[in-house]
Amino acid sequence: MSDSHWSHVYPWQSDLWDSLIKRHQQQGLPHALMLTGVEGIGKHALALETARWLLCTRRIEQHANVACGECHSCRLWQAGNHPDFMECQPEDDSRQIRIDGVRKLNEFLMQTPQISRCQVVSLHPVEVLNGNAANALLKTLEEPPGESFLLLETERLGSVMPTIRSRCQRLTLATPSPQQSLDWMQANGCDPLVAEQALRMNQMAPIAALAWVQQQRHEQHNHWLQQLQQWSNGSLPLDAMVAIWKKDELTGILSWLGQLSADLMRAHMGADHSQLLEPAILGCFDASTLQPAKLIALHDRINSTLGQIQSGASYFNRQLLLESLMIEWQTLVTNPGRD
Template structure:
């Protein structure tokens, strides 16, 4: 594991802050999906636990602490994520975190906890974490990660120092993707579909995201044009995971809205979207209403706060999509 090229500036800044006055006990790494928040927090955790960190810009990888880290069983490190396939971090997990930090470090001079993602802490869990964030016991560090900073509870945000991991410059992202064996056309297409985030773009290519996008767009157009029945459309759409499906629909709706506002093809996720859904209404209010609903559902799905009947939700969204076409033909 190593830092990505676009992270070097943030890492150097953390090193300077440590030398000048020490790092705060609660840091929150924020940035969109696919910029390397997990790598940054893990690298910092390993460095904080390293016995030679005062003399190294990175963990030494030789000391007993680094050896335990490499083995995956460092006693002074804890990772907190949603449990048992759930989407929320619940109070029991935070109680374990608090108990862990109340103990004395066994190997290193400090203890480190990584909590990801911070936006899925439910209210009880967040309240249980507040005192620890305000008055961390001993020499301890809590590193939080968030893809949707605005969705993190204000009481948590206010007790952490934010470290933003921005999307790298387009040229730097392109260069990195081409180093991974991607062609220039593949890299540019993937970055456009993934908001310029190189790791998300690379994963999208590995999963053949372009073919999936074209397939889903054709299936959506077939449904909206009335060439298939609702039960047949549902037979496919209801088998797809909700988060990627709603995320994709939201992006397509955004393209239609941009086109309705006069955007050029170069400003669209996919210039073929308006053509494939060419019968859609250009009423910006209706397009905005659909996109707003998709964004709200997506936030609930990502935050684990929504309890949906999957089939009814997908059916409702498909009906909303077809209504755009119907309204556009009036």
């Protein structure tokens, strides 16, 4: 039996996958299913595998809980051009899903399936639907045409319009246990200590943690921390620092700054190295001298800005944003970096 016969879900999803298939075989899946959970635990992989299985033309007669991998539908899937499957996501470097994308989705679902018994749409992330796109999707969610399934994914359920949430059945993906995540990361070549740190930095989500390791984010964070310390003690000018940071992904920098400010708040309250995401921060700044009110205000501003950028709701001038954050940072560092 070839690999294509096997389910492509992650090890920690096996029970969820079995229950999903059993549910469909006994009572049918809802036409609109919303997969929720933190980034990096396999929501999209599960959505794609669900789509592959739903589209398989042999699954019913074979009572199979995995796609056969051999029928015409499965071969088209493997070739990446299945006519009864569509992905809807931000296009043209936009952070939002716009109305044109949803119109294409609606037009697609009005067609008759060409190969399979149903049509499947994967829409992700649902929280970045802009207002017009969300409204255009509502009617389809209320009255899905024909035999169709919409698989929506979100990492920030609270940012999804209530009218969209109420028209979908929710499937919450739990974060795997620390041991499951460590075992999987070690099986993919990660050193145990590096894997542990990567998991802490990524909400214990193994897929995101593995990408963090592969992209050498640990080294990148060390560079950012060194530059932040240099700016704080006056050895690196602000314009030089911002010029360096402008080359990196803005959301990555903001996420890291948010984690850093949270670590400093924990350290200010007495947390030790083992309780911090970036323990190296203790060697750079004296948390006991920081002003908690200003630190909390900066933390809230960073997270609010990050949420607006991720949702596509706002645009920020990168240089001005980084400069203003660093000036605000310097106002709370009353005892900058130690040698």
